Amino acid sequence: DGGITQSPKYLFRKEGQNVTLSCEQNLNHDAMYWYRQDPGQGLRLIYYSQIVNDFQKGDIAEGYSVSREKKESFPLTVTSAQKNPTAFYLCASSRGPEAFFGQGTRLTVV
Amino acid sequence: GIQVEQSPPDLILQEGANSTLRCNFSDSVNNLQWFHQNPWGQLINLFYIPSGTKQNGRLSATTVATERYSLLYISSSQTTDSGVYFCAGNYGGSQGNLIFGKGTKLSVKP
Numbered sequence: 001d002g003g004i005t006q007s008p009k010y011l012f013r014k015e016g017q018n019v020t021l022s023c024e025q026n027l028n029h030d031a032m033y034w035y036r037q038d039p040g041q042g043l044r045l046i047y048y049s050q051i052v053n054d055f056q057k058g059d060i061a062e063g064y065s066v067s068r069e070k071k072e073s074f075p076l077t078v079t080s081a082q083k084n085p086t087a088f089y090l091c092a093s094s095r096g097p098e099a100f101f102g103q104g105t106r107l108t109v110v
Numbered sequence: 111g112i113q114v115e116q117s118p119p120d121l122i123l124q125e126g127a128n129s130t131l132r133c134n135f136s137d138s139v140n141n142l143q144w145f146h147q148n149p150w151g152q153l154i155n156l157f158y159i160p161s162g163t164k165q166n167g168r169l170s171a172t173t174v175a176t177e178r179y180s181l182l183y184i185s186s187s188q189t190t191d192s193g194v195y196f197c198a199g200n201y202g203g204s205q206g207n208l209i210f211g212k213g214t215k216l217s218v219k220p
Contacts, residue, residue, distance in 0.1 A: 033207065037151075042114075042196060042210030058207070088151055092208075097141035097160075097200055099208055101153040 003027065004102035006091050011107045013078070013085065021076045021105045023091030032074035033092040033099065036060060043090060049074055078107065085109055112136055112201050116211035123187050123218050131182040131214045133197035139209060140199055142173050142180050147194040147213070156182070156195075187218045 004025045013019045025032065031050045035043035045058030049068040063082025068074055074093075078085045086109045092099045113136040123129055135142065144156040157164050157171040159180065164171055168187075173180040184191055194215050198208040 035208075035210075040212075042212045043198075043208070044210075045207055048207055090151075090153065098143060098155070098158040099198075100155060101145075104151045106151070 004091060004093055004100060006089075006102035006105050008105060009103065011105055012110050013107060014110060016080045018077055018079050019107065021078070021089055021091075021107070023074045023076065023102060024072055025074075025091075025093045025102075026072060027093055027095070027100070028071075029093035029095045029100075030071070031094045032068070033094075034058075034064070034066065034074070034076045035090045035092065037088040037090060037104075046076065046089075112138055112209050114139060114197060114199060114209050114211040116195075116197055116214050118214060119212065120215045121217070123216065125187060125189060125218055125220050127187050127218075128183070128185045129187060129216070131184070131195050131197075131216075133180040133182070133211055135178050135180070135197075135199055137178065138201045139178075140175065140201070142175075142197060142199045143208070144171055144180070144182050145196045145198065146191075147196060149193060153196070184216075187216075189218045189220055192216055192218045 007022045033048040034046040047066045049055035065077045089105045091102045115134045145153045159173045161175045170183045194213040196213045198210040
């Protein structure tokens with residue numbers, strides 16, 4: 001089946017640790033995105049990538065890093081510099097202006 | 111600034127009722143999409159509707175781009191329609207970098 005796969009679904013992180021969230025797509029989409037959702041809020045853009053080996057910061061990039069070494073993959077690292085990382089993280093991809101989303105990863109700092 | 115505003119923020123319906131959700135967006139927002147976020151957090155694409163009207167079963171959407179609004183109609187609502195409905199659009203020349211409203215939380219009671 002074609003789609004966007006995020007893993008893991010749930011992730012617990014200790015204070016001061018870096019964690020990496022996985023996002024893989026087999027839709028042959030060029031562009032990929034990471035969004036963050038806080039309770040009761042809409043989604044906010046963290047990073048996006050239009051092509052392999054290139055990416056740009058979104059509205060809330062501080063404390064996050066990404067890589068885009070393959071078209072299919074766009075992992076997000078939540079670093080220890082991110083002051084409030086507990087949130088729901090959604091990955092998306094698009095070939096034109098219409099975006100499609102994965103099932104999300106819920107990250108909790110313990 | 112760039113804004114996407116949704117109303118109402120909360121809506122409670124009896125099963126079988128009809129409803130209209132509204133999305134107002136600022137000048138630089140285009141390529142509007144509607145999503146349904148299910149209780150597990152996944153964003154389901156409902157409509158890509160930069161202008162005009164589309165229908166899919168009990169749901170339909172209309173975007174009047176010249177007046178900067180979009181409407182989502184839900185007819186004969188069912189309990190499975192419950193969740194949060196988001197509208198989002200991208201801005202400027204970007205492809206897929208979406209600006210989200212804060213959503214309308216719909217609860218359909220049996």
